[in-house]
Amino acid sequence: xxxxxxxxxxxxxxxxxxxxxEIDFDQIIEEMGRFNEELIKAxxxxxxxxxxxxxxxxxxxxxxxxxxxTDGPYTEAKELFNGFWILEVSSKEEAKQWAxxxxxxxxxxxxxxxxxxxxxxxxxxxxxxxxxxxxAELAEKIAAQARAEADRLA
Numbered sequence: 401x402x403x404x405x406x407x408x409x410x411x412x413x414x415x416x417x418x419x420x421x422e423i424d425f426d427q428i429i430e431e432m433g434r435f436n437e438e439l440i441k442a443x444x445x446x447x448x449x450x451x452x453x454x455x456x457x458x459x460x461x462x463x464x465x466x467x468x469x470t471d472g473p474y475t476e477a478k479e480l481f482n483g484f485w486i487l488e489v490s491s492k493e494e495a496k497q498w499a500x501x502x503x504x505x506x507x508x509x510x511x512x513x514x515x516x517x518x519x520x521x522x523x524x525x526x527x528x529x530x531x532x533x534x535x536a537e538l539a540e541k542i543a544a545q546a547r548a549e550a551d552r553l554a
Contacts (some may be wrong), residue, residue, distance in 0.1 A: 404489060404495040405515055406498070406510050407481060408502070408508065408509075411479050414508045423472055426444075431436060444489050450482065454480055458472055492514070
């Protein structure tokens with residue numbers, strides 16, 4: 401099994417088309433919810449999140465020392481990263497099949513990239529060993545947070 405990140409990118413044209421068509425945001429949420437539910441039922445979705453607008457973000461530019469931080473929105477950007485999914489699938493072909501099913505409109509693109517696995521790096525490297533430990537600790541923390549949230553909602 402391999403993990404793939406599906407990166408949703410929107411353009412100004414996509415934003416204009418959505419506004420022009422007067423698409424109800426509840427309809428978008430419903431369509432994405434159905435797609436996400438399909439991913440979950442298929443057992444391939446590991447994560448998925450939408451992002452807030454660029455006005456809430458910032459860019460760190462490392463072309464100078466110290467790096468320069470610029471608050472959003474980013475007028476020079478032609479495409480904005482709006483959200484992502486991380487899927488665990490059997491092949492690149494399966495990742496393509498899922499990416500083609502995302503309910504997105506004109507002007508939106510999805511970039512698909514394989515997520516590096518620990519096995520892609522030298523396992524005797526001390527930093528790789530630390531990364532493995534950090535991931536285990538993070539998984540325990542996330543599980544504890546999920547249990548606490550489930551208890552709170554019960």
